[in-house]
Amino acid sequence: MTDRRNELAANLAKVERRIAAACAAAGRAREEVTLIVVTKTYPASDVRILSELGVRHTAENRDQEAAPKAADCADLPLTWHFVGQLQTNKVRSVVGYADVVQSIDRSRLITALSREAVRAEREVGCLIQVALDAGESGRGERGGVGPGGIEELADLVARSEALRLDGLMTVAPLTGEYASRQQAAFERLVDLSTDLRSAHPAATMVSAGMSGDLEQAVAAGATHVRVGSAVLGVRPRLG
Template structure:
């Protein structure tokens, strides 16, 4: 465990250096950017190590893995983010541990989240997941709503009991006009955030950037970056 803690600590320090350098280059204060460590496929023991090292935000994308892990780590001072595509039949479980759902992309999901948040007596933060590669279907390959659908969905979240509209999230597209153009994609997300905040001033969170492209996200103005492999190493393969 000591070796693993040393490994994670070293990786975390390097990621912190990258974030600090990106903030300095962008003329931003380091405290403007929150690191979320994506712990999917990694054991609860790693989550405990992260908490010992001062990490306060972790993210998961599959409920069947996240629910038992969150329960095992319920004594830790962590904010749990759900970042995967979320089916409505998993909402009750996810609301049990997730403080923020970053992948809100359709009205039916908003209704389900509101119902379960009220039932559980919790307030759940919501980010609208934006699909910058949305085609004629209005959705992206990795989920998300097309930019023109943000306003209507945001209004629904804002008026739904038990939910709090926190802002926007995106994943850099693999196809379409932004493929390979992460900075342009994140700049577009920031423009959409500016539009959103005209009607919802408190929705200031912008979640963008991962291990490979966090610098582009920080340069564009992201408030949160989601980093997994750069902190925890190459993911174990799921059997």
């Protein structure tokens, strides 16, 4: 376990240096950017080590893996983010551990989350997932709604009991006008966040950027970056 701890500590230090350098280059304070470590496919023992190393935000994208892992780590001072596409039949389970759901992209999901959060007596933070490969009002290949769908969903979250509208999230698109233009995509998300805050001032989170493009996200103004492989290593193939 000592070897794994040393490996994770070294990787985490490298990522911290990258974030700090990106913040300095952008004229931002390091404290403006929160690191979320995406722990999918890695065991609860790694989550425990990361917590010991000071990580406070972790993310998962599949409930069948996340639920038992979060239960194993329930004693740790962690904020759990759910970042994958979420089916309504998994909402009850996800509400049991997720503090923030970053993949809000349809009204039916919001209704289900509100109902289960009320039942569980929990408040769940919500990010609208924006698909920048979807045109103005379509749906993205990896979930999310086009920019034209943000207002309706944001208003619904804000009106829903036991839910909190925290902001916006995106994944750099593989197709469309922003393909291979990560910083432009993230700048577009920040512009959309500015628009959103005119109606919902508390919705300040901008979740963007992963292991390969966190610098572009920080330069654009992201408040949260979601980093997995750069901290935990290259993931094993599934299936």
